[in-house]
Amino acid sequence: MESFVFSPDEKSFFRLQHAAIEYHPFYLQPNPYALDDLRLNKYHAFELEYNRLLWNDLWSLRLSAFREDIPGSTVEAELYPYLSGPHGYMPTEHDNLAYFEGIKLAGELHPFQWLRITPSLVYLHYGSGVDDRNLPRRSLGLEFQLGSLDTNWSLSTAFQYSDQNDLTTRLFDPHRDWDTLDMSFTFRHQLTNYLQFSLIGQRVLRDISSLEDQPLRGEKHAEHSFFFTLDFTY
Numbered sequence: 001m002e003s004f005v006f007s008p009d010e011k012s013f014f015r016l017q018h019a020a021i022e023y024h025p026f027y028l029q030p031n032p033y034a035l036d037d038l039r040l041n042k043y044h045a046f047e048l049e050y051n052r053l054l055w056n057d058l059w060s061l062r063l064s065a066f067r068e069d070i071p072g073s074t075v076e077a078e079l080y081p082y083l084s085g086p087h088g089y090m091p092t093e094h095d096n097l098a099y100f101e102g103i104k105l106a107g108e109l110h111p112f113q114w115l116r117i118t119p120s121l122v123y124l125h126y127g128s129g130v131d132d133r134n135l136p137r138r139s140l141g142l143e144f145q146l147g148s149l150d151t152n153w154s155l156s157t158a159f160q161y162s163d164q165n166d167l168t169t170r171l172f173d174p175h176r177d178w179d180t181l182d183m184s185f186t187f188r189h190q191l192t193n194y195l196q197f198s199l200i201g202q203r204v205l206r207d208i209s210s211l212e213d214q215p216l217r218g219e220k221h222a223e224h225s226f227f228f229t230l231d232f233t234y
Contacts (some may be wrong), residue, residue, distance in 0.1 A: 012052040019045045043069035061107040067101035078147035100126040118143040123167045134178065140171065152190035159183055181205040196231040 001020075007013040022042045045068040052061050106120035120141040139162040147154035161171065163179035184202040189195055204223040 001117075008193045011054075013049070014052070015047075015049040017045075017047045045069070047098075058110050060110075062104075062106045062108075064104045065102075066104070067099060069098075070098040070100060101125050101127075105169070114147055116145040116147070118145070135164070136162045136180070138162070138167055154186075154188045156186045156188075157184065158186075178207060194233045196233075198229045198231070200228065217230075 001017070003017040004015055005015045019021050020042055021044075022108050027029045045066070046064040047064055049098050051063040053059070054061055081115060089188065102122060102124040104120065106118065109117040117189070118141075120139075120143075122139040122141075124139075126135060138194070139160055141158065141160040143156060143158040145154055147158035161179065161183040162182070163171075182202070182204045184200060186201075187199045204226045206223070
C-alpha cells in the first residue's frame with residue numbers, strides 16, 4: 001500500500017492511495033501447479049479523497065472516488081469501507097476481472113464537543129460479471145454519536161438505506177425491486193489508554209416493500225446481530 005497526501009492549506013488536503021493485494025492458497029495443492037496456476041492473483045484498489053474543514057472547523061466535508069478489483073471473496077467484505085450490510089454474492093473463478101467503482105460524499109458536523117452528526121451518500125457502479133447481481137447501487141446513511149471526553153465513553157446510532165436505483169431516482173420509490181434498511185446501536189468505553197470495549201447491536205431489514213403488505217412478524221425479512229469487540233493499542 002502506498003499513499004500520497006497534499007495539503008494546499010491548513011484546512012484542506014488531497015489523499016491518493018493505491019493498494020495491491022496478492023492472494024495465495026493456504027492449503028497444499030495435491031497435484032503440481034499447471035501453467036495457469038503460475039499467474040499472480042493480484043488485485044488493485046485506488047482511492048482519491050478530498051477533505052476540507054468549514055464553518056470554523058464545525059463541519060468536515062469529505063469527497064472520495066474509488067475503484068477496486070473484486071477478488072475471490074465475498075463482495076460485502078470488499079465494499080465494507082464504503083458501504084456496510086450483507087448482500088451475499090460470492091464471485092467465481094471467472095470473475096477475476098470484475099470490479100466496482102463509485103463516489104462517496106460524507107460530512108461530519110460537530111455542533112458541540114459531545115455531539116457528532118455524520119450524513120453520507122454513496123453511489124456504486126459494477127463491471128461485467130457483477131452488474132447483474134443482487135447488489136446495491138446507492139446508499140444514504142446518517143449517524144449520531146454522543147460522547148463524553150471526561151468519562152471516555154460514547155453512544156452512537158446509525159441508519160443506512162440502500163437500493164438498486166439510479167442516483168437521480170427519489171428515495172423509497174414504491175416501484176423499487178430491492179432495498180434494505182440497516183440500523184445499528186453502538187456503545188464504546190475506553191477502559192484504559194490501551195484498551196477499548198465496544199458493544200454493538202444491528203438489525204437489517206431486507207426488501208422493505210414486501211413488508212408493507214405483511215405484518216411485521218415476517219422475520220425472514222430481518223437479520224439481527226449482537227456482538228462485542230476489544231481493541232488493543234500498543
